[in-house]
Amino acid sequence: MSLQVGVVGAGGFGQAIARAAARQEHDVVLWSRRERSVPESIRASTNIDDMKDRDVIFLAAPARHATSIADQLGKVVDGRHLIVHVSRGLIGAELKTITTVLREHTAARRLGALAGPLVPNALAEGRPSGAILGTMFPEVTEMVREAIGGMELRIYDTTDVLGVQLASATVGFLTVVLAYAQATGVEPSTLAVLATRGMVEISRIGQALGASEETFMGLAGLGDLIAAVAGDERAESLVGRALARGAELASAVAEAGAYVEGVEVAEHMIEQAHRLGLQTPISSVFVEISNRRMTPEDALHALMERRVGPE
């Protein structure tokens, strides 16, 4: 049975989801602020009212636009709608998740967060891939699998909605760190230590905020990080490399050509961690580097001289 699929946001991810859903012969409407040319199988729209009759809506917009888009969606959706977002960001100093924003601004309750090593190109072209969907509602999982899943895309599910979003956002930041380290020529063993301890660091913060450790060690966390390090050419990696070449943070982000959620999340994440009494050696040092308050050599020294204990 054909689904009425809505996609909000016509960036890389939005277009990829729309193509994947259209490939499954669903009725797809792709909404964006500006008019877009899209394949025949997809209907483009600039009228948010077109989301009213959709069974499931994918929100594919950067976190910084999530609140204003949720406000617009709030005028047209109700309890019948299922909404799933693919943002890798968190909002503000309190690290508010996008599902929280959707909960606050719309009447929809059946929400989900799609994350993991899924990249727009693979999704758009139907290359084999996998993702993790965080939702409390089994029917959201069923509908997302029906909308975009299939032989090319394995969609696993978890009820740790918070964990999926925290892992996704913090891995984005860790990707920048690792790309920077790779570009500065660190040894593979150093990179392995940085990646593993970085995962431990963000996982502890996630757990303190209420997420599950398993989520960080699954597709949303470790799986996503492996894809990034393996070189899936995501924007975070480009930022890391640009920083390694000596670019300033703002120009590194501009050079990446896409909005990088992880960088904004980092400072707020560190604040929250310190508030919770947690240490953030890798994240803190990298924020210092990216703001040019510390040299790479000093950073490495600062990390290496820390007291070492059981893993």
Place this chain on the structure above:
Amino acid sequence: MMLKRLFSERPLRLPHIRPYVPRPSDPSIFWFNSERGDIVSDVVNRICVAHETDRSRLEMALNDAAFHEIRRLEQQRDEEARDRLGYWRSMIRRIGKMDDAEQRQALHTIVANMAHDVAGNFDPRVYRFARQAIPRMVAGVMEPRRFASSFTAPQSEVLSRVLRVQGDIDHLQYLQSEGSLVFVPTHSSNLDSIVLAQALEVSGLPPVIYGAGKNLFTNPIISFFMHNLGAYRVDRRIRVRLYKEVLTLYSQVMIERGYHSLFFPGGTRSRSGMIERHLKLGLLGSAVEAFTTNRVRRVQRPVWFVPTTINYALVLEAETLIRDWLTEEGQTRYIIEDDEFSQIDRWVAFFRKVVGMRGACIIRFGEPIDPFGNAIDEKGGSLSPAGHNIDPGGYVERRGTPVVDLSRDAAYTRELGTVLAERYEQDTVLMSTQVVAHVLYRHLVQATPGMDLFARMRLRNEVSIDRAVVHKDLGDARDRLLALEAKGQVLISDVVREDSPDQLIEAALQFWSGYHNSTAASLEADRVLLCDPSLLLYYQNRLVPFADRIADTEQMQAACEIEALGVHR
């Protein structure tokens, strides 16, 4: 003893010469007795049908019932054990040998017994007597010199001085005739149900049904009133899965039929004194499921939840509760047999104490919400965050058709639990004793940074604070609380708002010292001596979620330590 047991096992009912015929204007519960049989049958049938189609599930349910009941009765070793142990031992031996029909019959018998034991009764005569007599008796205990006149006075001045009711009562009065109201209050004391019943009464709101722990039925007088005022009995010693199904389904069927309900989502009384955050979802789920079932049957009867906070300046059982929390027994002991609630002299001392307190208890009925956490308009229509009317039935639709989906509704219930916890914080009315306790306890934490909670509890009479400092901090804390109140994040009592810091501290010390066995704090010349940190902890715990928002830079570390107490919940 025989008599007591007889009444507690089979609560007394008054004989009927002529059955009462409810008038159209009577609250829904007046119809209960005529529907009681139907309700019990409905519960029994639904549970039996759900099990009968699957033999392995049926056999599992019977084994589970027999196993847990044998274990319970062997531990109880009382008269009930002598009566029933043989039955269950015989049952567990026979289950495997029973054919399908015998197993179904056994299930029906067990579930019917449970449902009859749970179901309450409602006697309009007892209700009329209780609504007249109980407030006057309480007022008489509070002011013995006016004991005689309290029975003839049209309304108790004492009670209206002590008990304040806040909230949009007109709205609730309108809604009660349009759908099922489910009151979901915070829970601090065994007095809660009595106080809440009184608040409903003075607000012109209808009586509600609620589940009362079987321990409350051990007193024949309380048992008589509980049983005849619609309360259903909950025996928390019974671990049988079928019993839990009976309880939740009983609650669900009652709500489906339009009876107004009350349950405490916190489960038991808050041992720590903190505002409940992690709520038990079983009965909440029954109300969500009632809404779904009605929608699937095309019955347009709304269900609304009324988040309610019960705020005491003095808590009857404070000392026992905090001791229980500190010894970490709160999780396993559901009945504290020897707490202040079971000691009549403590009741008298308590009531006499609170009579001198302006607004000693504030019941706040919060804005009602639908089962999905949405605000509602004056007619009960659900509102989206953007303020548009939405159909709550949409939440239980699957591609346009309302369907029962237990997993989906369990997720809605979890969300509802989160919304209620947020509402409890916003609707909590902070009382004078709690604010004073917080300021004093924060000083104790500042004086002992990083100290283990339990070590801190042993610091009796060891820390004192300059009275002028306490006054200043109290004034600052009040100013910050007023700012939070202006943002809709919390509420404060009129006493906190109006009295000077001097008055607040003196009144709080006076209230504590006159009622509790130990003294929380005392005035020693120009210093305030912290006498019993555990009592201060109990009262200050209400402010745990707000600690960092009412602290200045110097107090922030202590506030963070206090905030971390919330992790223990």
